[in-house]
Amino acid sequence: MDIYLLEAIINGLLLGGVLALLSLGLNLIFGVIDVVWIVYAEIVMSAMYAVYWLHNYYAWPLFLAFPAAILIAALIGVLVHMVVIEPILGSAPINQLLATGGLLFFLQSLATLLFGTEFRNLGVRLPVLELYGLYISFSRLIAFIVALIGAVALYLFLARTYLGTSIRAISQDREIMGLMGVNERRTYVITSAIGGGLAGLAACLLVLQYDVHPFIGLTFGPITFMICVLGGLGNMIGGFFAAFIISQIIGIGGYYFSSEAAEVLAFVFFIVMILIRPQGILGKK
Amino acid sequence: MSALLTLDGVSAGYGSFAALFDVSLQVEAGEAVGVVGPNGAGKTTLMRVISGLLKPSSGSFALEGRRLDQLPAYRIVKAGIAHVPENRRLFGRLTVEENLRMGAFLKDSRRHFAERLAWVYALFPRLEERRAQMAGTLSGGEQQMCAIGRALMSKPKLLLMDEPSAGLAPLVVEQVFELVKRIRREGFTVLIVEQNVGQVLEVVDRAYLLEAGRIKLAGLAASLKNNDFIRSSYLGL
Amino acid sequence: MSAQRLIPYLPLAAVLALPFFLSNYYQHLAVQIAIWSLIYTAWALMGRFRLTSLGHGAFLGVGAYVPTLLWNNWGVSPWLGIPLAMALAVALALVIGYPCSRQKVIGHYFALVTLALGQVVLLVIVASREVTGGSLGMTPHPVGYSWYALQIPDRAQFYALALAAWLAGLAVWRWVDRSMIRFALESIAEDEDAAESAGVDVLREKLKITALSTGLTALGGALYAQYLMYLSPDAMSGVGISLQIVFAAISGGMYSLLGPTVGAVFTIGLNEGLRVLFGTHFIGASNTIYGALLVAFIIFMPRGIAGLVEKLGPRAKPPAAKPLSPDTQPAE
Numbered sequence: 069m070d071i072y073l074l075e076a077i078i079n080g081l082l083l084g085g086v087l088a089l090l091s092l093g094l095n096l097i098f099g100v101i102d103v104v105w106i107v108y109a110e111i112v113m114s115a116m117y118a119v120y121w122l123h124n125y126y127a128w129p130l131f132l133a134f135p136a137a138i139l140i141a142a143l144i145g146v147l148v149h150m151v152v153i154e155p156i157l158g159s160a161p162i163n164q165l166l167a168t169g170g171l172l173f174f175l176q177s178l179a180t181l182l183f184g185t186e187f188r189n190l191g192v193r194l195p196v197l198e199l200y201g202l203y204i205s206f207s208r209l210i211a212f213i214v215a216l217i218g219a220v221a222l223y224l225f226l227a228r229t230y231l232g233t234s235i236r237a238i239s240q241d242r243e244i245m246g247l248m249g250v251n252e253r254r255t256y257v258i259t260s261a262i263g264g265g266l267a268g269l270a271a272c273l274l275v276l277q278y279d280v281h282p283f284i285g286l287t288f289g290p291i292t293f294m295i296c297v298l299g300g301l302g303n304m305i306g307g308f309f310a311a312f313i314i315s316q317i318i319g320i321g322g323y324y325f326s327s328e329a330a331e332v333l334a335f336v337f338f339i340v341m342i343l344i345r346p347q348g349i350l351g352k353k
Numbered sequence: 354m355s356a357l358l359t360l361d362g363v364s365a366g367y368g369s370f371a372a373l374f375d376v377s378l379q380v381e382a383g384e385a386v387g388v389v390g391p392n393g394a395g396k397t398t399l400m401r402v403i404s405g406l407l408k409p410s411s412g413s414f415a416l417e418g419r420r421l422d423q424l425p426a427y428r429i430v431k432a433g434i435a436h437v438p439e440n441r442r443l444f445g446r447l448t449v450e451e452n453l454r455m456g457a458f459l460k461d462s463r464r465h466f467a468e469r470l471a472w473v474y475a476l477f478p479r480l481e482e483r484r485a486q487m488a489g490t491l492s493g494g495e496q497q498m499c500a501i502g503r504a505l506m507s508k509p510k511l512l513l514m515d516e517p518s519a520g521l522a523p524l525v526v527e528q529v530f531e532l533v534k535r536i537r538r539e540g541f542t543v544l545i546v547e548q549n550v551g552q553v554l555e556v557v558d559r560a561y562l563l564e565a566g567r568i569k570l571a572g573l574a575a576s577l578k579n580n581d582f583i584r585s586s587y588l589g590l
Numbered sequence: 591m592s593a594q595r596l597i598p599y600l601p602l603a604a605v606l607a608l609p610f611f612l613s614n615y616y617q618h619l620a621v622q623i624a625i626w627s628l629i630y631t632a633w634a635l636m637g638r639f640r641l642t643s644l645g646h647g648a649f650l651g652v653g654a655y656v657p658t659l660l661w662n663n664w665g666v667s668p669w670l671g672i673p674l675a676m677a678l679a680v681a682l683a684l685v686i687g688y689p690c691s692r693q694k695v696i697g698h699y700f701a702l703v704t705l706a707l708g709q710v711v712l713l714v715i716v717a718s719r720e721v722t723g724g725s726l727g728m729t730p731h732p733v734g735y736s737w738y739a740l741q742i743p744d745r746a747q748f749y750a751l752a753l754a755a756w757l758a759g760l761a762v763w764r765w766v767d768r769s770m771i772r773f774a775l776e777s778i779a780e781d782e783d784a785a786e787s788a789g790v791d792v793l794r795e796k797l798k799i800t801a802l803s804t805g806l807t808a809l810g811g812a813l814y815a816q817y818l819m820y821l822s823p824d825a826m827s828g829v830g831i832s833l834q835i836v837f838a839a840i841s842g843g844m845y846s847l848l849g850p851t852v853g854a855v856f857t858i859g860l861n862e863g864l865r866v867l868f869g870t871h872f873i874g875a876s877n878t879i880y881g882a883l884l885v886a887f888i889i890f891m892p893r894g895i896a897g898l899v900e901k902l903g904p905r906a907k908p909p910a911a912k913p914l915s916p917d918t919q920p921a922e
Contacts, residue, residue, distance in 0.1 A: 152885055156889055159892065160640075166642075166840065166888050170887075172833065172881075173834075173880070176877075177881050178874070180877070180878075181872055181873065181874035233451055234458060241442055243406065243442075244438055244442045246404075246426025246427045247435070248430065249427045249430040249459040249462075250427055252427075282874075294706050297698075328716050329717050331713050335706050335713065342699065343695070344693075346690075346699060
């Protein structure tokens with residue numbers, strides 16, 4: 069096999085890790101609370117700025133800046149739920165979609181206001197590894213490993229803890245959660261915090277590889293929604309696999325054509341798949 | 354001895370639709386009390402008021418003298434009332450054991466989870482066999498057992514059972530009522546609402562008749578069984 | 591038609607005629623308001639029936655780029671290019687809309703599929719940068735003042751053109767409002783299965799309104815491109831502009847005739863006002879406020895400004911469902 073193709077496949081795999089992490093957060097929120105946070109990528113963007121600002125302006129070492137950014141992102145998640153979602157929990161789903169869309173606009177503009185439109189680089193240079201003639205970006209490798217660890221941690225949390233099980237339960241029957249002694253509101257808020265935290269984690273991984281600017285959310289946001297819908301909206305396992313499918317299309321497509329053409333391919337694939345199977349790969353009808 | 358549970362003039366409804374009017378009743382510790390009546394009488398509404406899923410529009414109720422009517426459901430569970438909902442309402446995509454785990458969500462129950470789980474499995478061996486199975490795939494009777502077991506995991510002072518026989522085959526219904534007797538023998542206080550008047554009067558000490566949201570009759574199970582009105586309207590005799 | 595009946599319309603006509611007498615700056619605003627009102631109204635044709643598209647940027651982009659590409663490469667006049675672009679946009683919409691309808695892709699899924707579509711068009715434009723100039727944008731080959739090339743530097747004249755297009759859009763809205771399509775789609779929006787079993791051809795009705803909505807959007811996009819004499823993928827397609835369309839239509843109120851127009855006046859006015867207020871000092875401040883207001887609108891005024899006016903206004907309708915008006919005529 070052509071070494072560059074192999075490289076593309078591996079890089080695609082590594083990219084898939086972060087996309088999977090992003091989709092997990094979005095699917096968690098949708099699966100539990102039944103809202104799509106259109107603003108999700110902008111929460112990631114905000115956390116990326118947090119890392120950048122703490123590291124480059126306040127000289128915080130990364131091992132402090134990263135957890136801080138994750139906490140900030142979790143906090144943003146909580147605010148999104150309590151300020152925007154809670155008042156309109158009962159209204160038409162499209163209203164909820166649009167409200168978070170408005171937030172997208174708000175965060176983008178706020179970032180422009182606070183940080184300007186220039187691309188900001190974290191300034192951390194990570195090496196490129198060479199393995200058997202393949203060039204693998206170290207930051208991508210780290211991102212992949214951390215993303216997998218994050219996914220496993222999330223799985224264990226949801227499967228093995230009381231809180232995690234209650235989060236799974238509330239998506240199945242919200243009304244009787246009170247009969248279990250569970251405070252529904254608190255559960256939603258915690259879920260939002262976790263969703264935000266996952267965005268924060270993804271941000272830490274992305275800021276190592278990419279420059280941050282107010283509109284960076286537009287580069288991976290639509291792809292993330294697409295992945296979630298493809299896997300079955302709300303289905304975390306489906307989203308996980310869809311992430312790798314899409315990242316492979318982008319990786320291999322980028323090898324044969326251009327990276328933009330590869331993205332077009334991915335989106336067209338998505339549209340075709342949804343028209344054939346509207347509920348997504350693992351979605352329920 | 355003051356009662357475990359007292360309801361005082363409780364009225365409740367849904368929006369403009371009133372379902373309960375000035376209901377008062379009592380349950381003593383260790384008793385089994387039934388609330389019977391036809392469809393739409395307000396029996397389920399009564400259960401939901403007591404467990405906190407519905408706020409009463411007027412009146413109050415108390416457990417061991419402590420007023421609970423303004424508390425949210427999750428606090429009422431903490432106070433010691435567990436509700437087995439109508440139609441079981443299991444978490445279909447969780448396993449049997451995970452459902453039971455949810456029943457033990459309260460801090461105190463978590464601490465004793467292992468022993469309580471063992472005890473519930475002893476009561477319901479069939480559940481133990483199916484512990485890793487998705488609750489949604491159980492049979493009707495098994496689901497009922499699971500729902501009851503889930504409620505028992507919090508070792509409640511008062512167990513509410515909402516139409517436990519609903520949707521079950523007659524043989525299974527008999528088993529369910531046998532279970533109720535067993536639970537009583539373990540020392541639990543039970544309040545059951547049921548449409549199946551004949552069966553429930555066999556397992557409870559006292560009963561109330563609820564019709565169109567009001568208490569029409571009350572008395573010992575034995576005397577209600579001999580009551581002409583009950584006999585003609587509900588026992589088909 | 592007696593002169594009496596025209597009187598209520600005089601204030602409106604005055605307002606519409608005003609820009610002809612104002613400075614270039616206000617004429618510029620007026621053209622923008624007219625064109626975007628058309629676009630928002632076009633979107634609302636679908637939005638009001640719960641067909642919420644988050645990808646109308648796709649049709650805007652097709653409407654903007656196709657006539658320009660045809661003009662630049664083959665000298666095809668926009669008078670031919672624009673109808674072609676509209677047809678293309680409608681075709682694209684139907685290609686996606688047909689399976690969507692048959693497969694019952696609705697609600698969240700539909701919204702996200704349309705979002706993907708908007709992105710695809712943006713990405714295609716960017717990817718074919720040799721032809722379209724990619725992210726750097728492109729301009730129609732300028733020939734000065736020419737009605738043939740639809741290049742009209744005179745703002746007042748372009749305003750007249752934009753006004754005509756806007757009125758055409760309103761006419762389509764009015765027509766839909768009074769036709770059976772409206773009732774069919776409202777019943778579909780309420781309960782699709784029930785409508786189906788009542789004999790409504792769900793597929794046809796949805797496709798009809800989709801065609802109208804996307805065609806008019808493409809028209810708006812084409813006019814905007816011709817007016818600005820500059821196209822760029824981010825301003826004409828993709829998620830950003832698609833969301834902007836949705837918000838403006840909703841903030842104005844997508845259930846009424848002039849709602850989307852109110853939305854255009856509101857958003858463009860607000861943007862300009864904030865821009866004047868903040869100038870170049872706080873870039874992004876105006877949009878930040880705009881974004882926050884939009885969220886507030888969704889939470890507190892889901893029926894938009896027009897909806898609020900309807901509720902409080904002198905001819906406030908009672909909350910009960912409107913009865914069939916006596917002058918309703920069947921469409922076909």
